[in-house]
Amino acid sequence: MSDVISTITGSDAYKTAVATLDAEHDRIVGDIITLTEIASPPFGEDVRGAAYLAMLRAHGLEDVERDEVGNVMGLRRGAGNGPLIVVAAHMDTVFPAGTDVKVRREGTKLFAPGIGDDTRSLAVLLGFMRALDAAAVRTTCDILFVGDVGEEGLGDLRGVRHLFHGGKYKDRIKAFFTVDSPEMDNLATGGVGSKRYRVVFRGPGGHSYGAYGIVSPMNAMASAIAELARTRVPAKPKTTYSASVIGGGTSVNAIPNEAWVEIDLRSEAPAELERLEKRMHAIVAEAVAAENHARSTAQGEISAELTMIGDRPAGSTPLDSDIVRLSTAALRAHGFEPRHVASSTDANIPMALGIPAIKIGSGGHGGRAHSLEEWIDVEKTASLQGMAATLTAILAVAGVER
Numbered sequence: 001m002s003d004v005i006s007t008i009t010g011s012d013a014y015k016t017a018v019a020t021l022d023a024e025h026d027r028i029v030g031d032i033i034t035l036t037e038i039a040s041p042p043f044g045e046d047v048r049g050a051a052y053l054a055m056l057r058a059h060g061l062e063d064v065e066r067d068e069v070g071n072v073m074g075l076r077r078g079a080g081n082g083p084l085i086v087v088a089a090h091m092d093t094v095f096p097a098g099t100d101v102k103v104r105r106e107g108t109k110l111f112a113p114g115i116g117d118d119t120r121s122l123a124v125l126l127g128f129m130r131a132l133d134a135a136a137v138r139t140t141c142d143i144l145f146v147g148d149v150g151e152e153g154l155g156d157l158r159g160v161r162h163l164f165h166g167g168k169y170k171d172r173i174k175a176f177f178t179v180d181s182p183e184m185d186n187l188a189t190g191g192v193g194s195k196r197y198r199v200v201f202r203g204p205g206g207h208s209y210g211a212y213g214i215v216s217p218m219n220a221m222a223s224a225i226a227e228l229a230r231t232r233v234p235a236k237p238k239t240t241y242s243a244s245v246i247g248g249g250t251s252v253n254a255i256p257n258e259a260w261v262e263i264d265l266r267s268e269a270p271a272e273l274e275r276l277e278k279r280m281h282a283i284v285a286e287a288v289a290a291e292n293h294a295r296s297t298a299q300g301e302i303s304a305e306l307t308m309i310g311d312r313p314a315g316s317t318p319l320d321s322d323i324v325r326l327s328t329a330a331l332r333a334h335g336f337e338p339r340h341v342a343s344s345t346d347a348n349i350p351m352a353l354g355i356p357a358i359k360i361g362s363g364g365h366g367g368r369a370h371s372l373e374e375w376i377d378v379e380k381t382a383s384l385q386g387m388a389a390t391l392t393a394i395l396a397v398a399g400v401e402r
Contacts, residue, residue, distance in 0.1 A: 004396050041096050093113060156310045182376055224284050225246075237269035
């Protein structure tokens, strides 16, 4: 694998590509700022998608389009019409509509919600396109560049899910890169699966004093949450749960007729995730039965409705696969020592289908992701080092014609 990497990095074309990234650094930073300041809240990626579509068209890709779910993509032709490599970054952020996304600059640091997760990567992909064109690099495989929707939260990976299950390229994809976050030291080769539920407990409700003694959905919900908190899960494979959002009730002096909780279940291992999911269902049923047994059901019983609001499949890419070995070698060749980790990203979808996939960084540094003080550092040396490493990995997997 090191021979493949050294052949790529030693070529004149590659050196021209990296020199282009260097020369175009300020333009990449400008693209980061432009895209960050176009709000892209959950299920609200349309405006940013339109802007990114125009950017792709300006870069001479073929078949530039927006698909049925909102993914924006364009094809860079390789030597033939065989398998293709997908290089993606997600357009959505976790921040709701109305969030102030104006970029603040302090030296080489840029601050704004969503700037590192994952807006920087969108701009870096544009930089890759310009670098490859300037160097006249011809890859063996076609490369499909994608700005996808729905990676965050309740978006439930809908963009990449469509790409692999309903998109027109679904049967051609040989390997998948999601470029997500600046960090270069973690190479995600495992996909953390998750099951997310909204559980609604319902009952008759009544006056808090006059109807005292009847069943309460709030009691059942509280019991279920407390029992979930007592559930033991393995540390390895890492498995977790969280009762994350709750609500219900109408007044301080009323027994509620409805209470609800949203629950997040996660595991690196599909079997452990399934086991935890079954236990959560059992806990809810036991809490309902216990409340109906403990208090009066003269006005009606407690019931519970479980609705799945998120389903991310677990999966992994073998460490001896070409995409992992080549990407690891590429990162090492540029001074990084990557750890192979598990994460929840767009790569989950192809991993679960057995298609080689990883999550790799866009270069530089950043922090406070998913907070209003999210930041990235666009200092040129570190940024270029990371971008060059990721570009090397992509070229190694896509193959380069001589």
